[in-house]
Amino acid sequence: MTLTNTVCRLASRPLGLPKESDWHIDEEPVGPVSEGEFLVRVDYLSVDPAMRTWMNAGRSYVPPVEIGDVMRAGGVGRVIDSRNPQFAVGDDVYGTFGVQRYAISDGRDVTRIDTALAPAPVHLGALGISGLTAYFGLLEVGRPQPGQTVVVSGAAGSVGSIAGQIARINGCRVVGIAGGPGKCRWLVEELGFDAAIDYRAGDLRRQLKVHAPNGIDVFFDNVGGVTLEAALARLARGARVVICGAISQYNATEELHGPANYMQLLVARASMTGFVIFDYADRYGEAVVRLADWLRSGELRSHEQVISGGVGDFPEALLALFRGDNTGKLILALDGS
Amino acid sequence: MTLTNTVCRLASRPLGLPKESDWHIDEEPVGPVSEGEFLVRVDYLSVDPAMRTWMNAGRSYVPPVEIGDVMRAGGVGRVIDSRNPQFAVGDDVYGTFGVQRYAISDGRDVTRIDTALAPAPVHLGALGISGLTAYFGLLEVGRPQPGQTVVVSGAAGSVGSIAGQIARINGCRVVGIAGGPGKCRWLVEELGFDAAIDYRAGDLRRQLKVHAPNGIDVFFDNVGGVTLEAALARLARGARVVICGAISQYNATEELHGPANYMQLLVARASMTGFVIFDYADRYGEAVVRLADWLRSGELRSHEQVISGGVGDFPEALLALFRGDNTGKLILALDGS
Numbered sequence: 001m002t003l004t005n006t007v008c009r010l011a012s013r014p015l016g017l018p019k020e021s022d023w024h025i026d027e028e029p030v031g032p033v034s035e036g037e038f039l040v041r042v043d044y045l046s047v048d049p050a051m052r053t054w055m056n057a058g059r060s061y062v063p064p065v066e067i068g069d070v071m072r073a074g075g076v077g078r079v080i081d082s083r084n085p086q087f088a089v090g091d092d093v094y095g096t097f098g099v100q101r102y103a104i105s106d107g108r109d110v111t112r113i114d115t116a117l118a119p120a121p122v123h124l125g126a127l128g129i130s131g132l133t134a135y136f137g138l139l140e141v142g143r144p145q146p147g148q149t150v151v152v153s154g155a156a157g158s159v160g161s162i163a164g165q166i167a168r169i170n171g172c173r174v175v176g177i178a179g180g181p182g183k184c185r186w187l188v189e190e191l192g193f194d195a196a197i198d199y200r201a202g203d204l205r206r207q208l209k210v211h212a213p214n215g216i217d218v219f220f221d222n223v224g225g226v227t228l229e230a231a232l233a234r235l236a237r238g239a240r241v242v243i244c245g246a247i248s249q250y251n252a253t254e255e256l257h258g259p260a261n262y263m264q265l266l267v268a269r270a271s272m273t274g275f276v277i278f279d280y281a282d283r284y285g286e287a288v289v290r291l292a293d294w295l296r297s298g299e300l301r302s303h304e305q306v307i308s309g310g311v312g313d314f315p316e317a318l319l320a321l322f323r324g325d326n327t328g329k330l331i332l333a334l335d336g337s
Numbered sequence: 338m339t340l341t342n343t344v345c346r347l348a349s350r351p352l353g354l355p356k357e358s359d360w361h362i363d364e365e366p367v368g369p370v371s372e373g374e375f376l377v378r379v380d381y382l383s384v385d386p387a388m389r390t391w392m393n394a395g396r397s398y399v400p401p402v403e404i405g406d407v408m409r410a411g412g413v414g415r416v417i418d419s420r421n422p423q424f425a426v427g428d429d430v431y432g433t434f435g436v437q438r439y440a441i442s443d444g445r446d447v448t449r450i451d452t453a454l455a456p457a458p459v460h461l462g463a464l465g466i467s468g469l470t471a472y473f474g475l476l477e478v479g480r481p482q483p484g485q486t487v488v489v490s491g492a493a494g495s496v497g498s499i500a501g502q503i504a505r506i507n508g509c510r511v512v513g514i515a516g517g518p519g520k521c522r523w524l525v526e527e528l529g530f531d532a533a534i535d536y537r538a539g540d541l542r543r544q545l546k547v548h549a550p551n552g553i554d555v556f557f558d559n560v561g562g563v564t565l566e567a568a569l570a571r572l573a574r575g576a577r578v579v580i581c582g583a584i585s586q587y588n589a590t591e592e593l594h595g596p597a598n599y600m601q602l603l604v605a606r607a608s609m610t611g612f613v614i615f616d617y618a619d620r621y622g623e624a625v626v627r628l629a630d631w632l633r634s635g636e637l638r639s640h641e642q643v644i645s646g647g648v649g650d651f652p653e654a655l656l657a658l659f660r661g662d663n664t665g666k667l668i669l670a671l672d673g674s
Contacts, residue, residue: 059601229595233396244603246600255597256597256600257595257597258566258595258597258599259595259596259599261593262580262596263561263580263583263586263593264396264611265580265609265610266398266581266613267396267397267611269611270611271609272599272602273602274601274604274608276604
């Protein structure tokens with residue numbers, strides 16, 4: 001019996017928020033598994049802000065998804081057929097399988113995951129790329145010292161919520177910036193942030209003055225735009241700004257908004273540094289051990305918001321992300337065949 | 338006999354380019370020299386882009402010059418009266434004496450200069466704050482390696498012309514960005530830059546592609562604005578952007594133009610770092626020794642463009658700087674009493 005795959009392909013490059021017509025949802029037979037390959041049934045798809053950047057043409061940290069390609073996505077699934085000695089039927093695996101129900105892989109960049117350590121969705125959250133991004137971005141790029149003030153934007157998102165907790169675990173004072181009182185309460189009451197600022201309530205700059213009275217030593221930025229500017233205006237001497245993302249800019253249809261007050265980097269003798277998690281691939285192991293320890297001890301909480309649906313629900317899930325509907329890691333759990 | 342001082346005071350905070358009415362030029366008697374003080378006849382005034390930033394209210398790396406204050410300026414002069422045992426009549430000194438012909442000082446932040454080492458104006462150029470800024474900004478913040486590509490904006494200016502030469506001395510490929518074919522020829526033919534780009538000729542991005550085919554490893558920025566954006570678009574992996582100044586923005590009357598493509602820092606895994614030369618004060622000595630060695634050997638050339646005039650000519654000298662009239666360090670040599 002031939003399996004039928006459901007595949008989400010990029011139909012056109014969006015201007016602003018992706019529209020329905022920017023996607024093609026196709027049904028197609030699953031191809032044969034060649035020698036050295038294996039077949040994965042994708043059960044969980046990672047839904048990430050950076051996906052929007054992959055849809056644009058032009059130089060970035062990964063090549064763009066081409067028109068007609070399966071949309072790129074990280075996912076977790078199970079091996080259901082294998083002609084590769086490294087992967088056996090029944091193995092749970094993580095890989096960049098794309099937005100589709102079935103993926104054929106040659107094993108490159110695929111890792112086996114241990115669902116005894118944590119449920120499969122956590123391997124897209126705290127134990128996956130989100131957790132690793134938070135870990136290396138905060139500790140290696142941000143280099144916070146105990147007692148310093150760390151401010152995280154997009155703090156209720158997948159990376160931000162973990163970055164803030166790692167800062168807390170490392171003895172920092174942690175302030176989160178998020179949208180809405182519910183998320184802010186969650187950050188303080190559930191995740192142990194010292195304070196949270198609702199940027200929708202207005203006057204972010206004054207709020208940062210209140211909650212970072214001695215200035216910001218590390219700003220972990222997922223948002224960009226006016227949020228970045230507000231943080232730059234409050235940097236402590238020698239501060240590190242970690243450029244992780246810029247969700248406020250990904251759907252911009254006019255010229256991007258660069259930080260008008262970037263000269264505050266001079267005033268504060270501060271640095272602003274970008275990083276790409278793939279550069280730390282040879283150290284993922286050490287990070288996962290520490291993240292798993294923190295999860296086990298309860299010091300770190302991984303929160304996944306799981307939407308159930310089909311491959312055809314991916315476009316809407318991506319829009320939910322840009323509306324800020326999610327708290328923690330947004331995951332699309334694929335059901336049906 | 339009482340000496341008469343000529344003093345340039347800030348009359349109002351300019352909007353855009355400073356106007357004549359933003360200044361007061363006053364004649365006033367030189368006050369008495371108290372115990373512990375000495376009197377300096379200021380012979381050379383340093384005319385610097387950063388001066389424009391000191392005229393604005395608000396947080397910066399130095400307090401703003403207040404309305405009615407003598408305009409802040411570095412200068413070189415001679416001690417002509419002294420009640421301070423550290424400074425004798427006849428000493429040549431550097432200090433922040435302000436835009437005036439005579440200054441009374443208690444010796445704080447005043448250094449004796451050796452005019453046998455180099456003529457007095459050079460102590461405002463390569464052996465002064467300009468040279469020190471280039472030295473520490475390039476070597477400590479930019480950290481160029483031999484064989485790497487260093488691009489300097491404002492390359493024909495006081496700091497840029499020295500930063501580029503230090504990069505050359507350190508075995509880097511050096512590309513300067515300057516305004517006009519004359520300055521570009523000077524950079525290549527006189528200062529030994531590998532290439533120079535005339536930004537006024539248009540299409541800076543394409544020119545950078547030609548002259549930095551493998552990307553920019555260190556960008557030493559004195560200009561900001563679209564120049565900074567063009568450089569960000571060509572960063573090599575792991576590049577360092579040194580934020581030294583932003584002359585294109587200092588007279589902006591609308592919102593400042595932040596680098597819209599700052600996310601290239603992420604793509605290139607690059608950093609952008611600001612610095613203030615005063616932080617290196619305890620290492621000025623070591624730098625001056627090296628700069629003087631390079632000057633002596635002919636590897637480094639200090640070029641000062643000296644305008645002769647009175648204190649009342651300072652406002653026009655500052656405007657000349659923003660027109661880009663100068664090549665190298667702009668200095669106002671004060672004549673008359």
